[in-house]
Amino acid sequence: xxxxxxxxxxxxxxxxxxxxxxxxxxxxxxxxxxxxxxxxxxxxxxxxxxxxxxxxxxxxxxxxxxxxxxxxxxxxxxxxxxxxxxxxxxxxxxxxxxxxxxxxxxxxxxxxxxxxxxxxxxxxxxxxxxxxxxxxxxxxxxxxxxxxxxxxxxxxxxxxxxxxxxxxxxxxxxxxxxxxxxxxxxxxxxxxxxxxxxxxxxxxxxxxxxxxxxxxxxxxxxxxxxxxxxxxxxxxxxxxxxxxxxxxxxxxxxxxxxxxxxxxxxxxxxxxxxxxxxxxxxxxxxxxxxxxxxxxxxxxxxxxxxxxxxxxxxxxxxxxxxxxxxxxxxxxxxxxxxxxxxxxxxxxxxxxxxxxxxxxxxxxxxxxxxxxxxxxxxxxxxxxxxxxxxxxxxxxxxxxxxxxxxxxxxxxxxxxxxxxxxxxxxxxxxxxxxxxxxxxxxxxxxxxxxxxxxxxxx
Ligand SMILES: *Cc1c(COP(=O)(O)O)cnc(C)c1O
Numbered sequence: 001x002x003x004x005x006x007x008x009x010x011x012x013x014x015x016x017x018x019x020x021x022x023x024x025x026x027x028x029x030x031x032x033x034x035x036x037x038x039x040x041x042x043x044x045x046x047x048x049x050x051x052x053x054x055x056x057x058x059x060x061x062x063x064x065x066x067x068x069x070x071x072x073x074x075x076x077x078x079x080x081x082x083x084x085x086x087x088x089x090x091x092x093x094x095x096x097x098x099x100x101x102x103x104x105x106x107x108x109x110x111x112x113x114x115x116x117x118x119x120x121x122x123x124x125x126x127x128x129x130x131x132x133x134x135x136x137x138x139x140x141x142x143x144x145x146x147x148x149x150x151x152x153x154x155x156x157x158x159x160x161x162x163x164x165x166x167x168x169x170x171x172x173x174x175x176x177x178x179x180x181x182x183x184x185x186x187x188x189x190x191x192x193x194x195x196x197x198x199x200x201x202x203x204x205x206x207x208x209x210x211x212x213x214x215x216x217x218x219x220x221x222x223x224x225x226x227x228x229x230x231x232x233x234x235x236x237x238x239x240x241x242x243x244x245x246x247x248x249x250x251x252x253x254x255x256x257x258x259x260x261x262x263x264x265x266x267x268x269x270x271x272x273x274x275x276x277x278x279x280x281x282x283x284x285x286x287x288x289x290x291x292x293x294x295x296x297x298x299x300x301x302x303x304x305x306x307x308x309x310x311x312x313x314x315x316x317x318x319x320x321x322x323x324x325x326x327x328x329x330x331x332x333x334x335x336x337x338x339x340x341x342x343x344x345x346x347x348x349x350x351x352x353x354x355x356x357x358x359x360x361x362x363x364x365x366x367x368x369x370x371x372x373x374x375x376x377x378x379x380x381x382x383x384x385x386x387x388x389x390x391x392x393x394x395x396x397x398x399x400x401x402x403x404x405x406x407x408x409x410x411x412x413x414x415x416x417x418x419x420x421x422x423x424x425x426x427x428x429x430x431x432x433x434x435x436x437x438x439x440x441x442x443x444x445x446x447x448x449x450x451x452x453x454x455x456x457x458x
Contacts, residue, residue, distance in 0.1 A: 007053040011044055012062035020066050025073055036076075040069060084425040085446045089400050089438030091353045092261075092389035094181065096427065098294040098301070100349045100441055105299075105336045112332045131316060133331055134304075137338040141264050142278045142289075144306035148316055149293070149334060150324040153260060154184055156290035156303030158193045160256045161221070163318045164311075165195035168220030173206040174199050175232055176225040180260070186225060195220065204232050208239040211247055221254045222247075224286070228260040245285025254287040254311050261388075262291025262304070264341050265351060278306060287311050293330075296388070298350025299337035300330050353441050354398075358383065361401035364439050364447075369403050371451045375458040378406040378434075386440055402428075402436040407458055415457065422453050 018033045025033075044051050044065065053061060084096055092098045112118075121128035131148050138147025150156050161170060170190060177199070179185040190197045198219070200210040211222060222244065248255035259281065266277040281289045288311050293302030305315060315321070326334065340348055365381040372379050386400030407415055412433050419426040419435075426449075428437040439447065 004048045004053065007048060008045065010053060010056065010058045010061040011041060012065055014038065014041065016062070017066060017069060021069060021073065024070060025077075028073075036072065037069060040065065040072070082425060084427060085450065086441050087402075087426060087428040087437040087439060087450070089384060089386035089398070089402060089429070089436075089440055090389040091350065091386070091398075091441055092295050093427075094389065098389075099298045100353065101299060101333065101337070102340070102347070102349050105333060105340065108332055108336050109329055112328050116328050116332070118328050118331070129316070130325065130331060133335050134338065135312070137335065137342070138304060138306050141338060141341055142282050142306045144278075144282045144289075144312075145309040146312040147304060147306040148312050149305070149326055149331075150303045150321065151326065151330075152301050153258070153290055153292040153295075153303035154189070155324040156305050157189060157258045159303075159315050159318060159320055159324055160254075160288055160290060160305060161190060161193035161195050161223070162320055163315045164254050164256070165190070165193060165220035167194055168196065169198040169214075169216070169218045170195040170220055171198045171200055171211060171214045171222045172225070173201045173210070173238065174203050175201060175206055175236070175238060176223075176227055178225045178227055178229070180229055186223075186258075201238075204235055205237045206239070207237065208243050208247065211239070211244055215247075215251050215253065219251070219253055221256050224255070224257040226258060226260045241281070241284040241286060245287075248287065249285070254308075255285070256288040256307075257281055257286045257290070259289050259291040261295035261297075262289065263296040265296075265345060265354075282306060288315075293334055293337075296350065296354075297337065298348050300333040302326060302330055302334050304334075349441075354388070356440055358399040358401055361438075361440060365401045365403045365437075368437075368439060368447055368451070372403075372405070372454055375405075375454055376408045376410075377458050378404070378408070380404050382436075384436060384438055386438055398440070400438050400440055402438040404434045404436055405454075406434040410458065418457055419453065422449075424449055426450055426453065 014034060014037050017037050018030050021033050022028065022030070044053065048054070051064070056064060086093055086096050088096070119128050119130050134149050135146050138144060150159055172186065177186050187197050198214050200206060200214045224244070245255055259278065262278040263275060264277055266279065278289060278291060286307065288305055288307035290303055290305045291297065293299040293304060305312060337348065345351055362381055369379050369381055380403070382402055382404045384400045384402040386398035388398065405415070406412065412430055412435050415435055416428065416430050419428070428435050430436070437450065442450070
């Protein structure tokens with residue numbers, strides 16, 4: 001028996017803990033409580049020091065353990081997925097859940113929480129396709145003949161590749177052999193989809209004749225990838241989309257394009273720059289384009305495929321679709337956001353966030369900074385560079401503004417950590433001993449919460 005083990009009689013019994021906890025959490029099964037209690041007891045046995053077992057008498061120690069378990073259960077009951085405030089200036093922050101979706105769009109989920117017309121054709125009473133709820137909207141918004149949606153864009157790419165390239169070759173330029181975050185590497189994705197990768201060209205230059213020379217009777221598709229997180233500059237070449245499209249059409253091979261972040265807005269946004277929208281790729285003759293629902297589109301996680309009806313229908317018949325399809329909640333949310341693009345795109349939160357200019361942000365930062373003037377910190381509004389995020393135009397900086405806060409008597413890391421652990425966690429970014437808060441995607445209500453918290457901290 002070592003020194004510590006002589007204190008182990010103070011550890012409360014599992015049965016006593018279960019009974020006590022059931023007073024506070026009467027709905028919880030003893031079995032579940034036991035699974036929560038046991039690891040806690042094990043921790044005490046392994047590291048009794050940490051729990052100060054030697055400093056407590058038996059009664060005090062079991063009260064301490066009971067209280068710690070009560071805290072754990074309260075936390076479990078609240079759930080770990082929380083609302084947070086995004087003051088990072090990155091609109092589509094993958095760590096913070098990508099696109100902000102309008103709350104009035106989410107409210108529509110209440111209409112489908114029970115039974116829905118998910119796969120019933122209400123006119124005929126016969127079995128319908130869940131994709132019928134989206135195809136027409138995608139057609140109107142992109143000019144494509146048809147559309148289909150799955151769980152995310154990675155799934156959309158796999159579905160297209162497997163549909164056309166399974167046991168066949170898929171042609172891809174070496175300049176577009178992308179890896180995006182989270183282990184999505186095109187050569188791997190191809191292998192998983194059953195395709196043989198047929199690499200062509202070089203990193204910096206690929207010519208039309210490279211595409212042409214690679215086509216043979218085993219070719220299943222030509223793939224183009226949006227190089228969403230890098231740019232090849234200098235001595236470079238790649239044929240125009242129209243030229244590749246014409247080539248693909250001549251050989252009756254589908255030309256598919258992994259856009260990643262597809263935008264449905266064609267006007268000048270993004271700080272005055274124009275980026276091609278999905279329609280322009282369809283117009284250029286791409287047979288199928290795929291893009292994410294929760295990137296520039298500003299909707300829920302989803303992958304949308306738009307393009308020629310005959311190819312979309314082939315994707316729809318692939319048995320893989322069963323594993324990739326959307327459930328009623330995501331389908332409803334995606335449908336609502338697509339409808340909103342048709343009827344009132346200016347009201348979509350992600351669109352508003354992208355369009356907000358620096359002047360407006362400076363004004364908001366100044367107002368906000370003036371509310372914090374009493375704090376023990378240096379506070380000023382500074383121009384900053386926001387980001388779209390999620391591989392959407394990674395090299396393009398948004399003209400943004402931020403409030404810079406430099407605490408006088410506390411460290412900036414202490415401040416950032418306190419903010420992260422707020423009951424509504426707050427995320428800014430730290431640079432040069434200062435905390436920066438970019439208010440682009442922070443609501444007025446959230447600003448109030450931030451200033452309330454700051455007054456308690458500094
Ligand atoms: C983001 C992205 C993907 C993956 O999309 P998810 O919706 O995250 O699955 C694939 N390809 C490109 C080019 C991307 O930018």
